[in-house]
Amino acid sequence: MEKLNQLYEGKAKKVFATDDPEVLLVSYKDDATAFNGLKKGTISGKGAINNRVTNFMMQLLEKEGVPTHYVKELSDRETLVKKVSIVPLEVIIRNISAGSFSKRCGVEEGIVFEQPTIEFSYKNDELGDPLINAYHAVALKLATWDEIETIKKLAFKVNDVMKAYFKNLGVDLVDFKLEFGRLSDGTIVLADEISPDTCRFWDSETHEKLDKDRFRRDLGNVEDAYIEMKKRILGE
Ligand code: TMP
Numbered sequence: 001m002e003k004l005n006q007l008y009e010g011k012a013k014k015v016f017a018t019d020d021p022e023v024l025l026v027s028y029k030d031d032a033t034a035f036n037g038l039k040k041g042t043i044s045g046k047g048a049i050n051n052r053v054t055n056f057m058m059q060l061l062e063k064e065g066v067p068t069h070y071v072k073e074l075s076d077r078e079t080l081v082k083k084v085s086i087v088p089l090e091v092i093i094r095n096i097s098a099g100s101f102s103k104r105c106g107v108e109e110g111i112v113f114e115q116p117t118i119e120f121s122y123k124n125d126e127l128g129d130p131l132i133n134a135y136h137a138v139a140l141k142l143a144t145w146d147e148i149e150t151i152k153k154l155a156f157k158v159n160d161v162m163k164a165y166f167k168n169l170g171v172d173l174v175d176f177k178l179e180f181g182r183l184s185d186g187t188i189v190l191a192d193e194i195s196p197d198t199c200r201f202w203d204s205e206t207h208e209k210l211d212k213d214r215f216r217r218d219l220g221n222v223e224d225a226y227i228e229m230k231k232r233i234l235g236e
Pocket of ligand 1: 092098099100101175176177197198199200
């Protein structure tokens with residue numbers, strides 16, 4: 001597979017064309033942003049860790065029956081994925097109150113929900129990814145009702161698999177963000193990444209934060225948190 005021209009550069013990844021029109025190459029960067037790009041920095045080694053961790057999770061989820069865009073890991077930072085058209089929704093599942101939920105609803109972080117929650121943000125940087133509901137998503141033609149139903153089912157399945165997996169590693173899966181895409185035949189698959197950038201991970205014993213909140217909130221030891229999560233997930 002040949003790496004061709006760059007198609008897109010996002011905040012954390014670059015995307016390249018390949019000689020197969022159905023396959024793209026994703027390259028993970030060490031760049032970190034928060035608050036819709038207002039805060040900028042570098043987390044040394046992050047790109048390689050997020051690439052490896054994402055690919056591990058995608059393969060685990062495929063085994064559990066969740067279709068994904070994953071094709072093949074090429075190197076530390078580069079992975080081949082199926083070309084999709086991204087559904088412009090950030091799909092957020094929460095098991096424990098934290099972050100924007102706590103702020104919006106005026107509750108402390110750490111309330112364990114009896115059932116997971118799901119919410120959607122409209123993926124639109126100019127608007128700051130506003131929170132919307134499924135009716136808004138359909139009204140804006142971001143997705144059809146059938147697609148919303150599929151996305152919901154898959155997102156809760158991802159939560160079941162990941163929550164159990166991380167529990168075994170001594171990590172509470174607080175919340176996470178997923179993105180989905182459509183293959184050329186319309187099939188919905190899980191896309192983007194699953195990493196300490198896109199999940200909140202708390203150590204089950206100490207409740208130490210092992211994710212990007214260390215960067216967002218200037219808590220220090222950012223790199224160590226990513227290395228620790230890589231160690232627990234990949235055993236290295
Ligand atoms: P939030 O509490 O800030 O809404 O974040 C919920 C989850 O989504 C958290 O695990 C971090 C992740 N997330 C992203 O992956 N990208 C984003 O742009 C934001 C705001 C959150």
